[in-house]
Amino acid sequence: MKKIFAYFLVVGSFVFIPSVMRADVILNDDFLGTITSSVNWYIPTWVSSTDGTFIGRTQFRCTQNSTLPVASNSNALITLDTYNKTGPSFYGTDLISKKTITLGQGVSIKVRAKMNATTPGIVGGIFLYSLKPGSNTLHDEIDFEILTNKPGQVQTNIYNNEPLGAGHPQFVSYTSGSINDYHTYEIKWLPKEVSWLVDGVVVRTETSNVPTGPMKFYLNMWAPDQGWAEAYSAGLQPASTASANQSFSMSIDSVDIQSISSTPVLSTITLSPTTASLTVPGATQQLTATTLDQFGNPIATTLTWTSSNAAIARVSTTGLVTPVSTGAVTI
Secondary structure, rough: OOOOOOEEEOOEEEOOOOOOOEEEEEEOOOOOOEOOOOOOOOOOOOOOOOOOOOOEEEEEEEOOOOOOOOOEEEEEEEEEEEOOOOOOOOEEEEEOOOOOOOOOOOEEEEEEEEEOOOOOOEEEEEEEEEEEOOOOOEEEEEEEEEEEEOOOOOEEEEEEEEEOOOOOOEEEEEOOOOOOOOOOEEEEEEOOOEEEOOOOOOEEEEEOOOOOEEEEEEEEEOOOOOOOOOOOOOOOOEEOHHHHHOOOEEEEEEEEEEEEEEOOOOEEEEOOOOOOOOOOOOOOOEEEEEEOOOOOOOOOOOOOOOOOOOOOOEEEEOOOEEEOOOEEEOO
C-alpha cells in the first residue's frame, strides 16, 4: 500500500526596524550658560524693512543693538516684547544657526521646547529656512509653528522653491498636554521624504514638495498681522511706552541636529508561498525569499534556512523543503 503523508508548512514575512544610523553631529546645544553660544548661533543684521528682519507686526532683534538671547535653567529664552523703542511694532527674536544644514543622505532635527505665553496672537517657530539666491520670496522651508491661538495643536508646514505665503500647512493635535508643556519636536528630512514627529510619534509625512537645498535652522518668536488669520489677534497690540511693555517667551531646552546615514540595510524578508501542504511521499516544495531594504528596494542578503522540526520536514540551504513524516512544521 502506498503510504500517504500530510504536511502543513507555515511560513511568513519578517519585518525588521533597522536603527537609524547617526553619522555626524551637526549642532548640539543644551544651553548650559547664561547666554546662547555665539559659536552656534547669531541674530540677524538689519539692512532694510524687506530683508526678513521685519515680518508681520514684528521687528526682530538685530546685531546692531541687541545681544544674543539669554539662557536660564539650561533653556534658551526666545522672547517677544510688546514695546519696541525703534517704532510702533513688536520686538521679537530670530535665533539662527551659524552652520548651514545640508541634506546629504538625511538630517534629523530634534528640539525640546515649550511656549510660556498664553496670550493669543503669538507664534513660536522651530524651522529650517533658506531664500533662493537672487529672490526675496522664493524659498525652501520645513517647520513647526506653535500658535498661542491653538494651544492644543501645532502647525507643520513645508515649502520647496515656493513664494512666501501659506505653503502647505497642517495642524496636528498633541496626544497629551499643550503648547505650554515641554514637547520634543522632530523633523526627519530625507532626499524624498519629510516626517514630523512630536514626542517620538510621527504626526505627518510628505513625499511631495520636499526641498533639497541647504538651509539654516531658526528659532523665533513673533506676532503676525491679519494676513495670517489663524495666528492673529486684534487683542494683542504694540505698547507705546516701555513701562507698558509685556514680555513673552518660548523656552528651548535642547537642540540636536544630526546627519542620518541612509546606507541600505535589511528591513523586510517575505517568504513565498506563505503556506503549503505536501501529501505525496517524496514531494518537495521550493520556498523563495524576497529581501528588501528600508527604502523598499531589493538588497542582496545571505539567508540561512531552518526547520522547526527536521523530523517532520527538512529544508535545504536554498529553501527546498522535503517531507519526512506527518505533522506541521514552521520554516
